[in-house]
């Protein structure tokens with residue numbers, strides 16, 4: 575079964591341009607240097623699955639003309655990956671039943687805490703997102719495709735990436751454990767965190783992610799969670815042909831099942 579992956583956002587937690595920054599990437603006229611917070615959408619079989627709901631979700635959904643949402647998977651509960659949950663409201667009102675959310679227990683607990691008004695049974699003011707939390711600890715089957723969590727090290731935290739068919743989306747990691755690498759054989763598309771060149775305690779770098787591409791050998795690799803240190807065109811010229819910086823709005827076809 576064919577699927578389309580759309581990059582909703584390719585930027586790091588503060589987004590690019592970064593508020594108040596005077597650097598050349600933040601002031602670039604190249605639209606690919608404008609990066610909203612990191613998330614992807616996967617469409618197949620008439621359904622739409624989202625990975626993370628960023629603070630830019632509203633802008634991303636309007637840009638990509640999203641008119642339905644069938645499920646949301648969470649990688650972890652950092653602000654740049656969850657704060658747009660409230661903005662799924664219009665999509666949640668135009669469907670039968672609540673939108674199912676899927677997350678590991680620690681992530682689910684953090685989302686329920688931050689958005690306690692959504693999950694409180696006695697919220698009196700109406701107009702809240704119609705969503706329901708589902709705790710997962712392994713693969714989840716959605717609309718004829720399987721999403722396999724991939725455990726990643728993100729500084730001191732353990733978070734999840736996901737493999738779905740011939741694609742894998744790994745955002746926010748400093749290290750990939752050996753067992754997780756076993757889950758990444760024969761990939762067509764691999765998304766990897768590549769914040770910048772300079773080392774960072776909780777994120778991968780361009781150099782580290784290039785080493786991972788060599789090791790894991792996907793047909794195509796895309797770097798994401800990109801900071802304002804990396805100008806799009808200039809950085810792409812330094813990368814091998816099958817490795818590119820992702821950009822907002824990028825669409826890719828692949829086999830999901």
Ligand SMILES: [Zn+2]
Nearest residue numbers: 587652654746
């Ligand atoms: Zn992040």
Ligand SMILES: [Zn+2]
Nearest residue numbers: 595597600802
């Ligand atoms: Zn800047």
Ligand SMILES: [Zn+2]
Nearest residue numbers: 650652728746
């Ligand atoms: Zn994070």
